[in-house]
Amino acid sequence: MKNYLKILSFLFFSCFVMPSIAQDNLNNSAQKEQHFIINGLVKERENNQPISNVEVQVFGQPITRTNPLGEFKIKVKKGDELVIKHEDFHTVYYTVINDEDITVEVVSSNIPTEAYYNNQRTAQAYKNALDSVKKYKKIDVEKSLQFATEALAKSRSTQQNAKAYEIIADVYMQWKQYDLSISNYRISLQSKQNNEVVLKLAKAYNLNKNFSQSIQTYLELPVEDLTNLQYIMRFEGLGDAYTNEASYVEASKSYNRALKRAETDSITPKITDLNSKIAKMYMKNGQIEQAQSYFGNSLNLASKENKKRALEETVTVADFQHTNRAYDNEINLRKQALENIIEIENDTVFDNESALTPQKQNYKIGNAYYLQKDFDSAVAYLERSVKEADDKEDLVVKKDAKRKLSEVYSSSGNDEKALETYKEYTEIVEELYIKKEQEIVRAAKFSRDISNKQNRIKSLENERELSESKYQLTLERNKRQQLIIYSLIGGVLLLCILAYLMYKYIKQQRLANNLLALKSLRSQMNPHFIFNALNSVNNFIALNDERTANKYLTDFSFLMRAVLENSEEDFIPLQKEIELLQLYVKLEHFRFQDKFDYTITVDNAININEFKIPPMLLQPYIENAVWHGLRYKKDKGQLNIDLKHVSNNEIAITITDNGIGRERSKALKTPNQKKHNSKGLSNIKKRVAILNNMYKDKIDVFITDLNPKAVDVGTKVKVTIKKD
Template identity: 60%
Template sequence: MRIVIKYLWFLCIMLSTANMLAQVYDEDVAQAPRFTIRGSVIESDTRNPIPNVNVEVNGGAYTTTDYAGDFRIEAKKGDELIIRHKDFETVYYTIQSNERITVEVESNKEETEYKKLKKFSRSNPNQFESLIDSAETYLKKDAKRSIKFIEKALIESNSVKENAETYEVLGDIYMFWKQYDLAVSNYRISNQNMKTNIVKLKLANAYKLNKNYQESIQTYQGVNKKGLSNWQQVQLHEGLGDVYLLTKNYPLSIDNYEKGLAIAQKHLITPKITDLNSKIAQAYNAKGELQKAEGYFSKSMKLANTENRKRAAEEKVKAADFQSTNNNYTSEIALRKEALEDINDFENDSVLDNESALTPQKQNYKIGNAYALQKDYENAISYLEESIEVADSKEDLIVQKDATRKLSEIYRDAGQFDKALVAYQSYVDLVEKLYTKKEQEISQATRFSKDIVSKQNRILSLESDRTLTESQFKLTAEQAKRQKLIIYSLIGGVLLLLVTALFMFKYIRQQRLANNLLALKSLRSQMNPHFIFNALNSVNSFIASNDERTANKYLTDFSLLMRAVLENSEEDFIPLEKEIKLLELYTKLEHFRFQDKFDYSINIDENINVQDFVIPPMLLQPYIENAVWHGLRYKKLKGHLQIGIAQITSAEIKIMIADDGIGREKSKALKTENQQKQNSKGMGNIKKRVAILNEMYKDKVDVLVDDFQKGEDVGTKVVVTLKKD
């Protein structure tokens, strides 16, 4: 029980540590201070400043160099500085601090000068061979430079054979740099220019590496075997065996390997004898015939021992992998230890990159893993620590990470939880380093691929230009004139149509605006007489009841209201402050007449700045009028009219007019046919006004009408939402 608790505690600590580290990393990146980078761009040979260079940071900042070649730009640690100009290749630099940066560049004058030289001087017959040799020399060192020589070789090429050779070398370049799709394209072009068995074998291999397995098989099978050398025949059968192995067709794979082995043995091609024994063993292993596989691995190791230590180590590692997959850990450990001895002997004389299967850190890791699977934790820890130390010295983060994780797991299984935690924390740090490194590698690989693709496109365009130049079909001057005339006529016609369409669009828009303005004016002209008529009816009722004093007071207030209404009658919108005063005056007038029917209250949110909002004039008055005349007037008990203005957002307010009168349905039932027609016309005018205003001013006003409450007198609630300009 105590062990289980310790284990759970250990897992919790590891998870919390990982989360904490991830959070700290994210916060550090987000809060990284920004600083000003000062720099200059100059030519490396003349030291002359280069003005108008594009300087950009991947975080978003952008500037250009001045006449003295200097620049300043805001950035933070870890940003990538990108320096572009038409006269030199793009420069990338990762910023580490606010140091001053001097960028020395070589202007891309080489190609221009070369083209001028070619244009004004006769081509040197040996120039093509020299350029091809140069491309092959830089093939494994500098892909961009090698491809530049290929471009120049294409310009110098004067025959189909030279064309084929150029594209073959270009395919070789892409093969070495693992751009298999581009390698396929160029081998195909070379093969189209001149069919050779060498290029066909290269094309089939490129198809295989690009995972075009059926195309690879068809290409291998299409090779004329009679014209092949002994070595090429072995290559053909070996290549077919590889493809069939990848497609899990083990019988055909073994058959082709054995055919290649027979040719290699007959003609004493020793390296291929070893390779093919090893590959036959791998095929039998994949097929599940382990005894046969072990026999061929034994043969390949014996043969490799007669060659050199490196070859012997390669076969021992393959045999060890075979033993590992079949859980023969004792044999695996013995083979890997022998391989390690061989590796230590030749390592100083041979360059092994971290991707090689023969690195000592990988073998130590796999030995430690095999010991761990046997639960021999002491030996496992020893070899894993050795693997971590060697991987650290060789900057092999992948093996160092895997070995550290495995070491943490072994400490955990051995009950040494403190050491397990320390190892796990180291593993988390390594994962973070590896993640950063992989991001940089992906970025570099992306740029490399873009550069390679752009250069390939340039080469294809060169080939297209060559084809067009060599074409015997030339347009006469008359045909050129006709084409220009047709093109100019089409362009002129298109421009005329565009201008016509633009004028029509503007005319339609102006016409629609004019129609809307006219409609609004017409609707306002209908609203004002409607309002005046109702107000005069109120005055008439006071006079009829011989209440002259009230009638005079009412007329005074009415005149003020009429003056304001007439002043605003030509406006589409008025300030909300004015509309509130009009509402207060109008509601006061209606209350004069129906004091025994309702009371009213007007509440305005203190936070609203009423001067910031505008509203169509006479928009709210008809709703108040309906509330009084058709709702509250017929209520048995005294009712209440509530007007409220509240802020929803900084750019939006809500105006509510609510009454607890008899409601719309009862009011409609009480009206005469003539009254129903008049009311529907008034409310219809409001709806039309709102619709036109929203079309003109992009949904500025929204009106919602609903019942106010439940019960006998449901009342009516009108909510008007008003948006700021």
């Protein structure tokens, strides 16, 4: 690694220091002083407004100009004098003493220039446009978006940009275009982070039914950075999203945290809202008693606020009582609501979409009486609902009230009146159908208009980004062109060298790791083999066959010496492996003479001295054939080992046995044997994988059943070896 560090140091010096020295010599401007880049800001002293297009220059150097935010960058050295010029103020001279950023505060000339007036007019136009957006937000979406577009065009800072997009998103929220509000809130946050906007974005996700995204956005807000009200809104919003997601346990936790803070800070409206929301959450979850308790709290609290809030909560609780089939309570609450509506309507106009209209409350009272089978009272209130709906051109409620009247008449036995009312109902349905068609056409046009407005807003943002990019690119190009060229060349060279060194290092590490893994696997193979062989010797001793045991040990010692000699090698000559196999199969046959015969056939076309093979590669397959296939065969089996010539660079070694097969062998295993996987075969698979990775697919192993249709299925192992 020390050599690598020396090489990198040399490359760094060659790529960055030497070109700089050469360039200085070419320009005949070798200096003892060192140049550096300083950042600056030019602004008015009186109102801290940045000034754009100010000329900043060092004598003999190109002119630099401030950007729309009053910022500039310039290459200088200690002692240089900056000349700062603009038609709106007297020229300023500034001497550079160090490399720190500078702020230049200027005083406007006595006679304001046209540029000054233009800046002032632009700022006022931006403010006026935003005020107009707020004015038309609730009454005319097209006008509000038109003024928002004008505000964006007049924006002169990222802060103004962020505010404009926030207000545009507010407009879309007002008109329930939640997907568009999400897009604009996100653009606003890209310009400037603002916790208030993040809360609005999370709410928009919730209203757009992106509940998981809403929850994630709320959770990403750091609690310690929030105001008391923002803290409450965060956990209230989380409760809303969890409730919509039917995660009632999490919703309860979030609502209660918000409620606890609201009670601590005595924020009465939020205490009322949260009691109502907790009640609704319990109602959705089927916990009626808890819902009843919290609705009682919310109704009591709302009655202490303004009349409209009390009315809203009264209607909400009445809906709950209807769901709970407490029709007497529902009727009393709705009658109370009707009295409050009459009082409030003098100051407030409810549109037909509101739940607080008298026609809807009369309809619901009539429906409650109908469910109690008090048909006379039901008729009275339903007829009032029809009259109110007719006066206010509310066809939806009028239709529902007529249909319900028909049902009431029918249930009370007045079939003639029921039929007459039903005909009136069908006429209203047809009228409503025509109206809905017209509304659909208007909605489509509304959607197209809004889409066009949003496209215009997006094009403005793209134009702004493009203009800013061009300006910055032009500003930096002249000052940094040489540095960029030399940096790129040096960086590419350095990266190439680093990549090459890393490649070599990784390759060496991989090779070392593979060699270590092979050594480890070989070290596992030898004890495994020795253990199995010693079991055979132990069997002969147990049978008091000392002569056979001694003869077996003699042959075994020859085999062990050969195995240990080859244990450090990745590959050995094929000839040696054949000799080891012959000796090993001889030992196995010596023990199981009555179980199998064997043949080892070597194709004469194979030059056994040219091919190399991993040591102990074939032994586990032969061991498996004998111990798990042939040993359990009722009659005498056959083991064949064939080495065949495939091509000058490839041979195929086939090990076949007509034993009981793999499936039956597994079935014969004892419970204790099933707990232990075959170490030999497992190690061979790992060794083959590592060797193929190191030597590019040198060895292939395929294991199949020899004769699937026979009683003794047998096993066939085919090992293909390629020459380097």
